Amino acid sequence: MKLIKKGAEADIYQTMWQNSKAILKIRKVKNYRNPSLDAKIRKQRTIKESQMISNARTFGIPTPLVYFVNLKKSYIIMQEIPGTPVHDLSESKIIKFSKEIGNLVGKLHQNGIMHGDLTTSNFILFKNLVYVIDFGLSQNSIKPEDHAVDLRLIKEILNSAHAKIMKNAWKNFLLGYKSVVGDSYHTKIAKLVAEIESRGRYAEVV
Ligand SMILES: Nc1ncnc2c1ncn2[C@@H]1O[C@H](COP(=O)(O)OP(=O)(O)O)[C@@H](O)[C@H]1O
Ligand SMILES: [Mg+2]
Structure with a gap:
């Protein structure tokens, strides 16, 4: 091995x-x-x-x-998914696939799953499909607060690991997320994310 x-x-x-x-x-x-x-x-x-x-x-x-x-x-x-972690893709591809990641996270949330460890290393692109891995910290949850914690984490990862493209990647992520969960749920979660940020644990970025 x-x-x-x-x-x-x-x-x-x-x-x-x-x-x-x-x-x-x-x-x-x-x-x-x-x-x-x-x-x-x-x-x-x-x-x-x-x-x-x-x-x-x-x-x-x-x-x-x-x-x-x-x-x-x-x-x-x-x-084994023999593809490339999204983390290692080119910047333009990370921006492009952020929308798909938003879609996938929306689908998880809609089905009552909080992933718990949303980083760009936990998505693997293989044959034009984005696979999700690393569910060890996931939870069954339909709580908007838990879903907001998922979004806050991936936003933080985009900000720290992919700072140059953060704005475009985050915008695309939200577009993808919204297209699955709908406008009103998206607005609710976005508000909760802003609330988490305003508590000051993290710096405001956009
Ligand atoms: N099924 C898989 N197919 C391909 N690569 C994988 C797979 N599972 C894990 N990996 C690789 O191993 C890394 C660590 O695995 P992961 O399950 O994310 O554990 P950790 O909790 O250490 O992040 C991943 O980022 C990925 O590069
Ligand atoms: Mg991992």
Whole structure:
């Protein structure tokens, strides 16, 4: 197995599953946690992630197929999406695909899912389709406040990782989001995002 990413929470390996290239995501033991609590958290996040990956696909979100889950060792084997993380695309493509990302986030919210970790590394472009990954922090939620937290995070990521194109990318994201959730829900969430910002945890950017 080839290690392709060492994360704070999980390690990602490339492996094979029945003759297909696959990804193994394993949640690591955290020694600073009480061992039984640690085992519980890793198990729960593994369950959540595998369920949400599959659940999202039922309403049309491109996600990797889940091939195998081991709860005891807290790993998931899933289809490898051999594309490019949106984070690594050219600036013009990031602007272009921001609309699609907005669309996908709108669809998640409409179906009662808060992703919880909306970064441009968690969207992979493959064959002109944008796949969503990394559902370990996702939650079932229809609360506008939770949806606003999702938007505030992706806005912050665009602002920090893609500062030069932030305005155009964010504008396109909102266009895509609005086209799915509708004008009035969009206005409501935009207001909540502004409220979060005015609390001063983050600098105002647009
Ligand atoms: N199914 C997959 N197909 C292709 N690449 C993947 C897949 N899952 C994860 N990766 C790669 O590994 C990275 C980290 O995986 P991710 O699930 O986002 O974990 P983390 O919680 O560490 O961000 C991703 O940004 C992506 O580059
Ligand atoms: Mg990630």
